[in-house]
Amino acid sequence: MDQSNSFRNGPDEDGHFGTYGGRFVAETLMPLILDLEEHFAAASRDEAFWSEFNELLKHYVGRPSPLTFAPRITERFGGAKIYFKRDELNHTGAHKINNCIGQILLARRMGKTRIIAETGAGQHGVATATVCARFGMPCTVYMGETDIERQQPNVFRMRLLGAEVRPVSSGTRTLKDAMNEALRDWVANVEDTFYIIGTVAGPHPYPAMVRDFQAVIGNEVRAQIVEAEGRLPDTLVACIGGGSNAMGLFHPFLDDAGVRLIGVEAGGEGVETGRHAASLTAGRPGVLHGNRTYLLQNDDGQINDAHSISAGLDYPGIGPEHAWLHDVGRVEYVSVTDAEALEAFQLCAELEGILPALEPSHALAHVAKLAPDLGADHLLVMNLCGRGDKDVFSVAEALDVEL
Amino acid sequence: MSDRIDARFRQLADERRAGLVTFVTAGDPNPSESQRLLAALPRAGADVIELGMPFSDPMADGPAIQKSSLRALEAGQTLANTLAMVGEFRTSDDATPIVLMGYYNPIFSYGVDRFLEDATRAGVDGLIIVDLPPEADSELCLPARACGIDFIRLATPTTDDRRLPSVLRNSSGFLYYVSIAGITGTRVGETDVVAGALARIRAHTELPIAVGFGIRTPEQASRIAETADAVVVGSALVDAVEHTPGNAAVAVSELVEQLKAGVLSARKA
Numbered sequence: 182m183d184q185s186n187s188f189r190n191g192p193d194e195d196g197h198f199g200t201y202g203g204r205f206v207a208e209t210l211m212p213l214i215l216d217l218e219e220h221f222a223a224a225s226r227d228e229a230f231w232s233e234f235n236e237l238l239k240h241y242v243g244r245p246s247p248l249t250f251a252p253r254i255t256e257r258f259g260g261a262k263i264y265f266k267r268d269e270l271n272h273t274g275a276h277k278i279n280n281c282i283g284q285i286l287l288a289r290r291m292g293k294t295r296i297i298a299e300t301g302a303g304q305h306g307v308a309t310a311t312v313c314a315r316f317g318m319p320c321t322v323y324m325g326e327t328d329i330e331r332q333q334p335n336v337f338r339m340r341l342l343g344a345e346v347r348p349v350s351s352g353t354r355t356l357k358d359a360m361n362e363a364l365r366d367w368v369a370n371v372e373d374t375f376y377i378i379g380t381v382a383g384p385h386p387y388p389a390m391v392r393d394f395q396a397v398i399g400n401e402v403r404a405q406i407v408e409a410e411g412r413l414p415d416t417l418v419a420c421i422g423g424g425s426n427a428m429g430l431f432h433p434f435l436d437d438a439g440v441r442l443i444g445v446e447a448g449g450e451g452v453e454t455g456r457h458a459a460s461l462t463a464g465r466p467g468v469l470h471g472n473r474t475y476l477l478q479n480d481d482g483q484i485n486d487a488h489s490i491s492a493g494l495d496y497p498g499i500g501p502e503h504a505w506l507h508d509v510g511r512v513e514y515v516s517v518t519d520a521e522a523l524e525a526f527q528l529c530a531e532l533e534g535i536l537p538a539l540e541p542s543h544a545l546a547h548v549a550k551l552a553p554d555l556g557a558d559h560l561l562v563m564n565l566c567g568r569g570d571k572d573v574f575s576v577a578e579a580l581d582v583e584l
Numbered sequence: 585m586s587d588r589i590d591a592r593f594r595q596l597a598d599e600r601r602a603g604l605v606t607f608v609t610a611g612d613p614n615p616s617e618s619q620r621l622l623a624a625l626p627r628a629g630a631d632v633i634e635l636g637m638p639f640s641d642p643m644a645d646g647p648a649i650q651k652s653s654l655r656a657l658e659a660g661q662t663l664a665n666t667l668a669m670v671g672e673f674r675t676s677d678d679a680t681p682i683v684l685m686g687y688y689n690p691i692f693s694y695g696v697d698r699f700l701e702d703a704t705r706a707g708v709d710g711l712i713i714v715d716l717p718p719e720a721d722s723e724l725c726l727p728a729r730a731c732g733i734d735f736i737r738l739a740t741p742t743t744d745d746r747r748l749p750s751v752l753r754n755s756s757g758f759l760y761y762v763s764i765a766g767i768t769g770t771r772v773g774e775t776d777v778v779a780g781a782l783a784r785i786r787a788h789t790e791l792p793i794a795v796g797f798g799i800r801t802p803e804q805a806s807r808i809a810e811t812a813d814a815v816v817v818g819s820a821l822v823d824a825v826e827h828t829p830g831n832a833a834v835a836v837s838e839l840v841e842q843l844k845a846g847v848l849s850a851r852k853a
Contacts, residue, residue, distance in 0.1 A: 369766035482693025483640040
């Protein structure tokens, strides 16, 4: 295809997707991210790097994850033929580990000896602690106190894996504050420390790097749907917090004009209530955590709290490539509420025997709205990017069930 | 280049002494007390004032300035108020340079052109924007310089000789050397290491160099003042604001007087 018309050329050399992205960091970190960029570029050209990455994905993570037809959900919604991409079956229970494998290999290549990470729901923290255990590297995970309260099982898992979980009590005590604290750690430990960012955000090269490690999701779907149906899908749906699972699924399809792409943000208690995490739906462009993107912010440019039943979507920003894809109209972005996600969570458990995480439950809630109006020959793939075991306590609480 | 900053560093050179740069957060602990505190700083001995523009997510700052920002925001501080504070200060002091320090998003949200227009009118002399590295000069640095507002850059222990020229390229006013790799208010760099770093940087620039991050006591200020052109103190002052509710201007003034004595006690080499 004509490369000048491609949606897959970004970012430019300064890390921009349109006007989004970039490198908005303190001077102390600039040499580090320039160094990281150089090493990532070299690794990207190195077949040995990718073959080690792919080996680990196959034998340690358990990829490829299946593409599963969901017969009873399809029947219930009464329209499109619905497939789940089963990234919840990965080792550690979510897509997050794909990226962690890639980044820890890069950290080793760069001679770094200590790993730090931020986490919201704890899935990225668990995945980071896991690869650190596997490669024998000390690991510190920053997690907001609010998130620690609602994700106790993941906190314990990280500790079992040998990671130190440092509670973050600043700001709103959620994912954004954990990211602030991880950045503060990195600034103070520049010599030996590698920061494994968990989503397609942060300063360049993180958004592109995390996307490239997560693109395995979309690349597998491409091969699997062709094998199952003999053609590409009509619609792809994924949930979005920072947007890494969605970007991993969408990116290989961006230039397939016939494939409709839909990202589902967390509408919390409803976008109209102001208590939500829908940065694209209700935010405006700004600069935070190293990149320009859509942010939830007040009139004075102060970052607003995000709200979602799902800790993994509870972030006031979104990856800069999503911001650009939103503006150019290649991807549609919608939102669903806590209540709708909760209903989808239960439906998936009852009808398909799968407990989805609350994050992909948002994607499924949108599929529920979309699918009935589509024909039976319409192929819809939803990324089931994480499993719901970690959420059973939150769900029980939301349903007023005492455990 | 800002006339006030230029004049002040000329004066310091003539007097053969280092300057004292004081950081406080605009609107901390509340708008009226903050305005009184600002007016008191030059009388207590501040040669240059850094005025923090509070931000909800101060990623490069330690606990003291984080808390200070939150106090100011909770008391209703906005960027517009901060600019108005500078304007009010200028009605009684037209000599002390004021450098606004903070993060880019509130300015981006306000609108760069409108911000520079209002900042110029209020009497702002310089900007330190922590998350705008030289790679992002077209965002604010170049437009600010075009308005005669200095863009003061941070150099850090990780800024090596290869990177220094790009850090210095569009810097003006003075250079702010961060004595440690880390966040504000935590620890201070070793005096001889800082002296070595300043010698290295001076081979690349004529700009005066202020040194900060972690300087809390008159003794530390004195040691740093032996080699630096100016000494920056911030976290210790905002701690004093926190610990003396209702009386911040007096408490901070006392501390500034002590720090100034430390700076003046240093023998210039």
